[in-house]
Amino acid sequence: MAGITRPRPKDPQPTGDPWVRLRQFTPARIGLGRAGSSLPTKALLDFELAHARARDAVCAHFDTQILTRDLRESGFGDAVTVTSQARDRREYLLRPDLGRVLDPESREWLQAIAPQNRAMAVVVADGLSAIAPQRHAVPLLREVRGMLLRDDWENITVVVANRARVALGDEIGALLGAEAAIVLIGERPGLSSPDSLGVYLTWAPRVGRADADRNCISNVRPQGLPYGEAAKRLVYLLCEARRLQLSGVALKDDSEKPSGSILKFET
Secondary structure, three states: OOOOOOOOOOOOOOOOOHHHHHHOOOOOOOOOOOEOOEOOHHHHHHHHHHHHHHHHHHHOOOOHHHHHHHHHHOOOOOOEEEEEOOOOHHHHHHOHHHHHOEOHHHHHHHHHHOOOOOOEEEEEEOOOOOHHHHHHHHHHHHHHHHHOOHHHHHOEEEEEEEOOOOOHHHHHHHHOOOOEEEEEEEOOOOOOOOOOEEEEEEEOOOOOOOHHHEEEEEEEOOOOEOHHHHHHHHHHHHHHHHHHOOOOOOOOOOOOOOOOOOOOOOO
16 A cells, blocks of 8 residues: 555574684684773783793793603604703893804714714704694604605604704704704794794705705694694605705695605615
8 A cells, every 4th residue: 555665674683703603713813802992801811821822832941851752762762962052041042043053062972973874864953932842743753754664764863952943953964964954843932823843854954054945844733734744745855855956945845746756765
């Protein structure tokens, strides 16, 4: 009838916060909401807790005795323990240059025991998160060992380095006469990842190598790059590094492509 209008259908009511569903796919801080002009109390407390964990990771003590025990019990033999020229954690954080050089005693020790013409030196170092190698180095090395030939692993020296930067692996590898140096080191902590492990590969290690001479695999941890996937990439890069006799920007990670290569070092 004229003059009569039908009521407009109501818009469907939202069934919940859509950010809740999205947050399950990422540790990033998204859709936190607000309380007035500030963050909600829970979001603020979560942020402060994450920040405290990151600070704790930077200052955490690197227990080399526990790590060498874990390596031995996992079948990796007795690891060599060395130290950089940084005298304590504070000096290590303030003087990155000292973390790149072995202290005289460690250098003499490696020179005395150095088995020449080793295929590879594996350096497990604290870096900026000592908890990362404590948690993830041994599980990762188990995966790597499973992908190597038995004879290849017998030709590898494992070194545990305290207060170490990545470049310390160059001096260690050179002293051991290694074809390649692999450094497993704690990465700079983030607000969602205080225990990320970084893996650095350098072919023909020697003092003075630049960052461009290395390949890096980052964020190795169960919540990031799983051990098996990280080991697969590392073994692939090792194969290609030996075939091409190089590492760094000239060596590309094509591990996702089909490949039947198996790491085989010849000495």
